[in-house]
Amino acid sequence: MSESTAQIIERVGLIPVLRAKNAKQAHAVVDAMMEGGVTVVEVTMTVPGAIDVLRDLKQKYGDKLLLGSGTVTTAKEAEATIEAGAEFVVSPSVHLEVIEATKAAHKVSIPGALTPTEVITAHRAGADYVKIFPCSAMGGAPYLKALLAPFPFLKLIPTGGVTLDTAESFLKAGARALGVGSDLVNLTAVDEERPEIITQAAQAYLQVFARART
Template sequence: MDKVQILETLREIGLVPVLRAESHSKALALATAIAAGGVTVLEITMTIPGAMHVMRRLAEERPDILIGAGTVLDPETARMCILEGAKFIVSPALNVKTIEMCQRYSIAVLPGALTPTEIVTAWEAGADVIKVFPANAMGGAKYLKSIKAPLPQVELIPTGGVTLDTATEFLAAGSFALGVGADLVDAKAMADGKPELITETARKYLAIVKAFRESQKA
């Protein structure tokens, strides 16, 4: 897929699970449980031990999953992730050099930003979508709606505070997609030997996205 197709897939699925785990084996197990629920987009964070190995394994064994790299803080790491199969790059903060590296490789880039100035700076630098993080620290969906009012052309993915209870509110505020953390990527459920709970939560998130979009067509 080219970058346009990658971004369209992100929008279509409407969810970007932020995968964090204590080991690469646990990360792979979480990825399998999430994908079983129909969510075939994953952000593999660089905080996972052996994160590059996880991306390589998933890229080779699960071509049905759109793999992105998360917590990418610099252009050098972005390049390594791209070479390991990452199809999009996500960061919790804004680094213009990282955006430039992704543009060089025609890879979708989703830098983190919070204030209006940071968001506009990232957009002008060539970001494809802005990760608003931590969204809950600024008031959640209400903050996102306030940002979209003067900047309707800027695509935003809120991360931080997205749950099954708040997902619809974030979508109504104008989210491009939702960055979902521990509410979906439930390490405790996996530790308890209950991956089916994660799979069911994934299905619930997809149902919320589908229901919201259908309501907009009415």
């Protein structure tokens, strides 16, 4: 039986957040991450031509890469990105219409929330996971742990301030996966034609997961 989107997200443990300046840069980053064993990526709507980037990545990698869309704030955007190949849809905040459109298409919904009220609102609206954003601004791993105390059934994905140094503490606090930005999605490395920096970072993150899970 093939793995579900949720199973892949939790097995890989990482959702790299791609905010590239153009399609060429986006492809180079994904190539380098895949080389390091990370097979999930969130293409944000802030990437110029994000829909085309999603479509091209889907065509290039097929089932080898789990694609998601990010910074999605309307149902129309959610539907367009799903049509282009997104299997999960991420928002920076709670947009009920986005959750609804994502679930109607049988895809995985990951809205962003911060306060206990927002988090439980997202969960009750049908979110599969809740992205805690910006997590580091609220104290990082201890904040995640505090949220899970009254709501142990929640599946949380901290994003914002996740680095190789903090990754393990987030996992120990109960994170189901981690949203990672520039610490892994290193645009400078691509611009300087040093993709191996991204490949090595991808491998290092996967090692942290392997350690934390044993």
